[in-house]
Amino acid sequence: MCEALPLRTTCDYLGARMNDRLLKFERDAGTLEERLVAGLAKIALASRQELFRAGVESGVSAAQAQVLVHLARDGPATVGELAANLAVTAPTVSDSLAALERRKLVAKERDRADARRVLVRATAQGMKLGESLTLWPEFLVDGVSQLSDEEKSALLRAVLILIGSLVDRGVVQRARMCVTCSYFRPWHSPGAARPHYCTLADLPLAADALRVDCPEHVVAEPDRGRTARAAFSHRSATS
């Protein structure tokens, strides 16, 4: 078709049409941000479905399963602590606890160190179930293990920065990440293979070793979600 005259006009016309189609095709796909969020939503949905499936098999709801997993993994906690750590409201936690208590999977007790605090703990039966439910993210571990080391490092970096920004905006109440911890000293030794430092462990930390869910975490005041970006950008700035 491009051989007929006016050749240039015809080719320009076809090129412009192709360009229009391409632009529309790319527009229809959504912005990069929209596609990333859609992908994250798919992973979140798959995780929730998997937890729901594991919970149904054990006779508990997904919300109850989350509470049990938390208690089995991190030990007794108050309702407020559970709500903050699971990023849900206290009434939601209370509903789950009432159902779990009826099934004798959790029990309440006074904190021996502070009698004003009421702690919830998993019973022996609840502990067993909670430990079995902690296996649910295996399908994600399998997926992540397919990534290259470089991709895993980049993903950890992106996840920490993203959660850090959610902490800053109050969407995530307690992230339990190194970058929001009062023991964290970013860039304690710039240029070293392990440039950061945990003053609790008294040990240096490599960027790839930063924790996402540390039981020893003590929230920095004010919470330092934005340190997540700083923990990585300093390296870029100095390298």
Ligand code: SF4
């Ligand atoms: S206590 Fe845990 S979260 Fe805090 S800096 Fe040390 S390893 Fe990181």
